[in-house]
Amino acid sequence: MFSITHKFYLFCSLAFLLSGLTNCNKQAEQKNNNTTTNMPVSTQPQQDIHTFARPQEVVMQHLNLELSVDFKQQILKGKATCAIKNLAKTNKFYVDTKDLQIEKVEIGQQSTTFKLGEEKAFLGRPLEIDIFGSTDSVTIYYQTSPTAEALQWLSAAQTAGKKAPYLFTQSQAILARTWIPCQDSPGIRFTYQAKINVPENLLAVMSANNPTEKNTKGEYFFKMDKAIPAYLLALAVGDFSFKPTGTRTGVYAEAASLDKAVAEFADMEKMLEAAEKLYGQYDWGRYDVLVMPPSFPFGGMENPKLTFVTPTIITGDQSLVSLVAHELAHSWSGNLVTNATWADFWLNEGFTVYFERRIMEAVYGKQYAAMLELIGLQDVKDEIVAMNNGEDTKLKIDLANRNPDDGVTHIAYEKGFFFLRTIEEAVGREKFDAFVKQYFKTFAYQSITTEQFLDYLNKNLLDALPAAKEKINAQQWIYATGLPTNHPTLKSEQFAYVDTCIAAWLNGSSPTLFKTSQWTTHEWLRFVRSLPENITLEQMTVLDNTFKLSNTNNAEIAAVWFVLAAKKDYKTAYLPMEKFLTQVGRRKFIVPIYQALYKNANPQTKNWAEQTYKRARAGYHAVAVVTLDKLFG
Ligand code: BES
Numbered sequence: 120m121f122s123i124t125h126k127f128y129l130f131c132s133l134a135f136l137l138s139g140l141t142n143c144n145k146q147a148e149q150k151n152n153n154t155t156t157n158m159p160v161s162t163q164p165q166q167d168i169h170t171f172a173r174p175q176e177v178v179m180q181h182l183n184l185e186l187s188v189d190f191k192q193q194i195l196k197g198k199a200t201c202a203i204k205n206l207a208k209t210n211k212f213y214v215d216t217k218d219l220q221i222e223k224v225e226i227g228q229q230s231t232t233f234k235l236g237e238e239k240a241f242l243g244r245p246l247e248i249d250i251f252g253s254t255d256s257v258t259i260y261y262q263t264s265p266t267a268e269a270l271q272w273l274s275a276a277q278t279a280g281k282k283a284p285y286l287f288t289q290s291q292a293i294l295a296r297t298w299i300p301c302q303d304s305p306g307i308r309f310t311y312q313a314k315i316n317v318p319e320n321l322l323a324v325m326s327a328n329n330p331t332e333k334n335t336k337g338e339y340f341f342k343m344d345k346a347i348p349a350y351l352l353a354l355a356v357g358d359f360s361f362k363p364t365g366t367r368t369g370v371y372a373e374a375a376s377l378d379k380a381v382a383e384f385a386d387m388e389k390m391l392e393a394a395e396k397l398y399g400q401y402d403w404g405r406y407d408v409l410v411m412p413p414s415f416p417f418g419g420m421e422n423p424k425l426t427f428v429t430p431t432i433i434t435g436d437q438s439l440v441s442l443v444a445h446e447l448a449h450s451w452s453g454n455l456v457t458n459a460t461w462a463d464f465w466l467n468e469g470f471t472v473y474f475e476r477r478i479m480e481a482v483y484g485k486q487y488a489a490m491l492e493l494i495g496l497q498d499v500k501d502e503i504v505a506m507n508n509g510e511d512t513k514l515k516i517d518l519a520n521r522n523p524d525d526g527v528t529h530i531a532y533e534k535g536f537f538f539l540r541t542i543e544e545a546v547g548r549e550k551f552d553a554f555v556k557q558y559f560k561t562f563a564y565q566s567i568t569t570e571q572f573l574d575y576l577n578k579n580l581l582d583a584l585p586a587a588k589e590k591i592n593a594q595q596w597i598y599a600t601g602l603p604t605n606h607p608t609l610k611s612e613q614f615a616y617v618d619t620c621i622a623a624w625l626n627g628s629s630p631t632l633f634k635t636s637q638w639t640t641h642e643w644l645r646f647v648r649s650l651p652e653n654i655t656l657e658q659m660t661v662l663d664n665t666f667k668l669s670n671t672n673n674a675e676i677a678a679v680w681f682v683l684a685a686k687k688d689y690k691t692a693y694l695p696m697e698k699f700l701t702q703v704g705r706r707k708f709i710v711p712i713y714q715a716l717y718k719n720a721n722p723q724t725k726n727w728a729e730q731t732y733k734r735a736r737a738g739y740h741a742v743a744v745v746t747l748d749k750l751f752g
């Protein structure tokens with residue numbers, strides 16, 4: 120009588136009425152929207168292909184986690200209780216796992232049967248648990264494996280203080296399942312609480328309400344009472360302490376770096392206020408930052424209430440704090456309004472880069488933000504060239520049978536940014552800001568697809584402004600490759616001066632004449648990145664002698680200089696480069712350096728790169744190792 124889709128709609132509406140859960144109802148809505156907007160077939164919204172969970176049948180609502188942290192064996196051991204809603208009254212509950220050892224599963228105090236399915240590339244194994252139609256809670260007893268990809272276990276020697284070990288997690292994109300059996304999809308949100316036992320003298324913190332002091336028992340309790348997707352579950356254990364930077368903001372760091380970090384992040388409270396002024400109230404209570412060990416594979420991770428940041432942004436001159444603005448901005452774009460699948464990742468990151476630059480403009484001025492935009496423009500242009508203008512240069516990408524990590528490129532970040540910046544320019548800031556604020560409010564605590572965003576954009580902003588709508592051409596931005604040319608033209612006085620310096624130098628003037636004393640990291644980045652392709656080793660030596668580029672303590676500048684050095688086989692840089700590669704694990708820095716070394720025509724250099732990687736590998740996080748193993752294949 121009814122087609123399958125009709126049954127699906129009926130079922131979803133019913134489930135919605137019964138449960139108050141909007142997840143599958145929203146999917147039905149998307150389908151409707153799509154038929155009216157004539158989306159190409161390949162861009163029809165899909166279910167999350169990176170999970171074994173079946174949220175239309177059973178959906179997780181709360182997680183109660185109890186774990187002990189065993190540094191000797193490098194495992195987490197304990198239990199995860201999932202409060203569930205059995206929408207379809209089915210007798211199977213599927214959760215994601217990867218490299219987990221499942222000991223037993225219980226419903227109430229009764230054990231129940233379960234099966235671990237076949238291992239799939241990237242995804243791990245589905246855990247199929249036998250339940251009843253009436254089951255509302257399931258407890259999984261388990262332990263992690265020492266090779267769990269989300270976890271990095273550091274010996275005391277690998278930390279700043281050198282006295283205590285350190286453990287941290289990195290769950291995004293699909294690694295939560297390597298330390299917690301759960302429905303690991305950005306479209307599924309749940310609240311959580313946790314009890315974590317750690318060795319004496321260590322503190323545990325999570326993406327939740329956090330302690331500020333150690334206790335003698337080594338037992339810590341956590342609560343996150345806002346529903347979040349699994350990729351935002353986070354834990355760190357180490358010998359760190361806390362200092363406030365304002366009433367709602369503060370820093371956790373190892374004692375050795377705490378004061379420096381507090382000075383570097385002194386403007387955090389101001390950033391938070393600027394963010395709220397732009398797009399509405401901060402909904403998460405506190406906003407704190409935890410300074411990670413240098414092997415942290417990312418710049419930052421927006422774990423709710425507690426951003427994890429790389430220590431490489433602590434330069435002493437606050438010049439890299441836009442990264443904190445970025446992670447803070449995720450408290451709206453990403454953590455409130457979340458990409459429904461990893462193919463919609465640009466919704467998280469593009470919006471966040473836009474918001475980040477608005478915070479930076481509010482706190483540090485237009486000229487500062489303009490420099491960030493120009494660097495972003497260069498990033499996305501370079502990325503498009505590197506990708507041969509291929510399919511992955513679309514905002515909405517196809518991740519079928521792929522690791523969602525493949526989508527973590529400048530396209531999501533910077534093409535996403537320029538799309539939004541183009542809309543801002545076409546409709547005017549006032550209208551755009553009102554729209555963005557309403558967007559965050561409308562979709563708070565929901566996960567949405569690109570198509571839902573586009574539909575909302577048209578209905579709430581562009582349909583009423585047909586000239587702007589045509590000028591923007593959102594379809595092209597989202598579904599076509601490359602960078603559309605209708606984005607605003609950018610200008611920066613500071614960068615114009617840097618460009619003049621380079622031109623003068625190429626015309627024979629001495630680099631000692633440049634007025635560089637006021638240059639921040641961004642001018643230096645512009646400088647190094649604008650040096651000509653055919654620069655000679657002699658020219659590099661002159662610049663290096665003048666500006667001490669090979670020995671800079673600023674990791675961001677070092678990283679771009681080392682890429683150039685590796686391309687040109689400029690050997691003076693190799694000693695400091697080796698030190699850098701063995702100390703810093705931030706993927707964005709080390710991958711391009713290794714790539715350039717590996718591509719080098721000199722077989723000795725290639726060999727040296729391989730040897731250096733072999734030595735450094737044990738100190739890197741699994742996320743970086745996966746990428747680099749591919750390179751050195
Ligand atoms: N959420 C990302 C980091 C991430 C993305 C981890 C995808 C795993 C998968 C975070 O907000 C981020 O974008 N970090 C950037 C810094 C930012 C200033 C561009 C980074 O780590 O470089």
Ligand code: ZN
Pocket residue numbers: 445449467468471
């Ligand atoms: Zn981000």
